[in-house]
């Protein structure tokens with residue numbers, strides 16, 4: 001597969017999605033034929049994402065899908081929306097600029113465990129703490145798939161790869177704990193074999209006002225086969241979901257998780273592998289989009305609507 005950076009634009013289709021127009025349907029959302037290996041978990045993530053878009057029924061031209069580099073990062077090629085395939089690990093700052101610059105767009109970012117937690121780890125931290133409005137879907141296969149089996153930040157200790165022929169020795173990243181610590185305002189986890197659950201998690205993430213992220217365990221059948229069977233009930237594993245509080249006053253509600261309870265979210269996140277699946281954390285904090293818009297409004301009022309060039313020139317003049 002090529003890792004060239006290209007920008008995609010929607011294939012010509014009649015205007016769909018949004019009020020008063022034909023509803024978004026999978027056949028208009030599909031673009032290129034996915035080039036993943038047969039059996040790759042990413043196919044299921046893509047199929048679920050089409051469902052999410054159908055449910056959201058946004059105007060098609062307002063959808064942006066963006067990614068870094070990796071097998072999972074090829075995602076935007078397969079969605080008929082505006083979007084791009086960008087530098088390894090750098091999808092988030094680019095997507096943040098799109099989100100901040102165009103309030104009318106719905107920004108979705110896709111990537112792998114390497115793209116998100118390794119080379120892009122620093123960007124992830126800042127995108128999360130700034131709470132820029134976007135949804136980030138991490139397809140975690142615990143390996144570098146595109147480059148044919150190197151240890152990734154989520155590979156377990158002992159994982160044998162081309163970079164660790166004797167087995168990985170470094171402590172792996174715990175994605176959920178890392179995302180909570182970074183300051184993401186919506187954090188969820190799912191598994192590519194649990195289609196309904198995965199669709200629900202992505203839908204909830206997309207409806208969240210802020211930086212929302214879903215880690216999806218997505219098997220690389222080529223280089224890390226069977227890695228997530230322990231959480232797959234069809235393979236003898238156990239898919240343990242987080243039950244959220246219903247606030248119905250029932251005695252069993254006391255044991256349910258309040259997604260605003262950060263300490264309990266950490267407790268759930270540090271459960272031994274394969275851990276829990278569901279919404280770990282959801283809170284509402286002002287988005288960078290809102291804070292920046294307020295700042296711009298105030299500045300416009302203060303400068304009595306001066307143009308951008310005038311403001312720039314007067315700022316430079318003050319530096320002289």
Ligand SMILES: Cc1ncc(C[n+]2csc(CCOP(=O)(O)OP(=O)(O)O)c2C)c(N)n1
Pocket residue numbers: 003069070071072073088111112113114115116119139141143144145146147152
């Ligand atoms: C700056 C840069 N460094 C390294 C690479 C090589 N590279 C391409 S994809 C990748 C890792 C992909 O792993 P991951 O993000 O987990 O995606 P996957 O292929 O597993 O879906 C690496 C190291 C690159 N393309 N660009």
Ligand code: SF4
Pocket residue numbers: 035036037039040041042071072141145146219220221222223
């Ligand atoms: S190498 Fe792995 S991650 Fe990449 S397409 Fe094939 S199965 Fe999927």
Ligand SMILES: [Mg+2]
Pocket residue numbers: 070112113114139140141142143144145152
């Ligand atoms: Mg990977």
